[in-house]
Amino acid sequence: MLSLLLASLAVLTADTVRYEISFPNREHHEAQVSVTFPATGHDTLEIRMSRSSPGRYALHEFAKNVYAVSVTDGEGRPLVVDRPDPYRWRVTGHQGVVRIRYTLFADRADGTYSQFDAWHAHMNMPATFAWAAGLEGQPVAIRFVPPPASGWRVATQLVPTADPFRFAAPDLAYFLDSPVLMARFGLREWTVASAGRTDTIRLAVQHRGTEAELDAYAAKAKAVVAEQVAIFGETARYDHGTYTFLATYMPQASGDGMEHRNSTVLSSSGSLARNEMQLLATLGHEFFHSWNVERIRPAALEPFDFFRANASDALWFAEGFTSYYTPLPIRRAGLMTDAQYAASIGGTINAVVNAPGRHFFSPLEMSLQAPFVDAATSVDPVNRANTFLSYYTWGAAIGLGLDLSIRTRFAGKDLDGYFRLLWTRHGAGARYAVPRPYTVDDLEQALADYTGDAPFAERYFTRYIRGQDVPDFAALLAPAGFVLRARSGGGTLGEVALAFDSTGAVVQGNTLIGTPLYEAEVEAGDRITDVNGIPVRSAAAWRSVTAVLQPGDTARIGFTKRARGDQRVVTVTAVADPALEVVPIESTGAALTPGQRAFRLAWLGSKVTP
Numbered sequence: 001m002l003s004l005l006l007a008s009l010a011v012l013t014a015d016t017v018r019y020e021i022s023f024p025n026r027e028h029h030e031a032q033v034s035v036t037f038p039a040t041g042h043d044t045l046e047i048r049m050s051r052s053s054p055g056r057y058a059l060h061e062f063a064k065n066v067y068a069v070s071v072t073d074g075e076g077r078p079l080v081v082d083r084p085d086p087y088r089w090r091v092t093g094h095q096g097v098v099r100i101r102y103t104l105f106a107d108r109a110d111g112t113y114s115q116f117d118a119w120h121a122h123m124n125m126p127a128t129f130a131w132a133a134g135l136e137g138q139p140v141a142i143r144f145v146p147p148p149a150s151g152w153r154v155a156t157q158l159v160p161t162a163d164p165f166r167f168a169a170p171d172l173a174y175f176l177d178s179p180v181l182m183a184r185f186g187l188r189e190w191t192v193a194s195a196g197r198t199d200t201i202r203l204a205v206q207h208r209g210t211e212a213e214l215d216a217y218a219a220k221a222k223a224v225v226a227e228q229v230a231i232f233g234e235t236a237r238y239d240h241g242t243y244t245f246l247a248t249y250m251p252q253a254s255g256d257g258m259e260h261r262n263s264t265v266l267s268s269s270g271s272l273a274r275n276e277m278q279l280l281a282t283l284g285h286e287f288f289h290s291w292n293v294e295r296i297r298p299a300a301l302e303p304f305d306f307f308r309a310n311a312s313d314a315l316w317f318a319e320g321f322t323s324y325y326t327p328l329p330i331r332r333a334g335l336m337t338d339a340q341y342a343a344s345i346g347g348t349i350n351a352v353v354n355a356p357g358r359h360f361f362s363p364l365e366m367s368l369q370a371p372f373v374d375a376a377t378s379v380d381p382v383n384r385a386n387t388f389l390s391y392y393t394w395g396a397a398i399g400l401g402l403d404l405s406i407r408t409r410f411a412g413k414d415l416d417g418y419f420r421l422l423w424t425r426h427g428a429g430a431r432y433a434v435p436r437p438y439t440v441d442d443l444e445q446a447l448a449d450y451t452g453d454a455p456f457a458e459r460y461f462t463r464y465i466r467g468q469d470v471p472d473f474a475a476l477l478a479p480a481g482f483v484l485r486a487r488s489g490g491g492t493l494g495e496v497a498l499a500f501d502s503t504g505a506v507v508q509g510n511t512l513i514g515t516p517l518y519e520a521e522v523e524a525g526d527r528i529t530d531v532n533g534i535p536v537r538s539a540a541a542w543r544s545v546t547a548v549l550q551p552g553d554t555a556r557i558g559f560t561k562r563a564r565g566d567q568r569v570v571t572v573t574a575v576a577d578p579a580l581e582v583v584p585i586e587s588t589g590a591a592l593t594p595g596q597r598a599f600r601l602a603w604l605g606s607k608v609t610p
């Protein structure tokens, strides 16, 4: 099957859309792109640059970095081009072949954008390549032209050919889903046997570290991959038997991770030596997406529309449950202690329980905010500190609550089992296919079927997913021997970011509803000059006047309003610091009971059978 497919894709047919990209001016972040469209049967050929990219939810308007455009026929004769808007070129008068050439500027290496420079060509395809309406189903061939003597190789999920710089794709959707790293990268490969087949995992890493650091990182990645495969019982059935990590760990990269069907982009300015755990967490998160999002896929994202913002009410599940499964396989692989895992889930619980945004929207509604928050930019201020709670964080907390609820109520069942059912029902399918994308109702039905308790599923979804309640985490964590408790026990005026200078502390961002600072009508841009008459011109000064506050203590805050510069002095009452943390019970001096030990082992112990 595979060899037949490779052979057929490698042969250029009359309907193949042909791409070529070269980098003669990469020092100034430019690439030269050429696309040849077989346009027979299309009197008017509409060429487009994508406006959005799968896995990112805002509009990105990739046409903004395209210039020096020329459109010709197959013989090189200029063609008539009409521009209905900034994203489209409508071409008429051709004889069946249309060729567009353009220069692309790109200088951001992350999951959404591209970057060309002396060190690499890091490419997200919708940010890089134009395509034609009506030709989406036709096969694609691409040639990458490496700079002379660069030593660059190509890492990608695109279908390889005998030529290491020529690749193919069955159609436009697969082509646009296939990011590319061209660089001198380190490569580590291993195989994973599951469900009667053997898949290859490739880890291509462009980095500034040593071979030994990369070996150590690859060993950890392998352990995390194995724990995730154990959750589902098999790999995500990669279309060509191979999954590729494309890691750009370079100073000029921007921190990100972006999932695709058979690969993921990992980008960071961090290094293997200093940021290994953070890089590993992103690697694991994106790999989990090869099941959850890429194949167990929200119906609203399928098929993806590259010409508008795509929104889904299921990102609390697609991103949030994936976030729950980000630290968990790392803990199961033995790369994190119970205390570190407790700190991780404690951070999540604290962020959710104390978020003012939870009172404005449900997790479903938060998911629909994605086009405004996911790498989106705007110039007018927003009130997200008070009205938004990330569906990553909230969803991770819902996933934690659901896993512990299932484990407590239904003997021998857990969230892993629920995911295996979803995989069978909605994920496992044929090559290139998402056969049965899900709705939120499907998720609830699957929970009812998995637990055999429809009222439980209905209650969980009504309270925590369609509603805005949070599970009783203290009670749910107790059987595992984890304690949810107040972090400080002291008083607070409210969490606030401050920038200090010689006259005081300028408030960065909106103050949070319900905090004493908010009640005192302190807002973003205001300058706090003193507390109880003591000047606050440094972080140390702020800490020393606020750390001593107990709940119920009053404090006199002197501040200057940003708008009119008027001085105010307001007396406020400190409230109990609501910050929460989770710790293992054994760290409090109490003993872990045999029951707690067994519960914790079943939850956090390795799932990989030796």
Ligand SMILES: [Zn+2]
Residues within 6 Å of the ligand: 285, 286, 289, 318, 319, 322
């Ligand atoms: Zn994600």
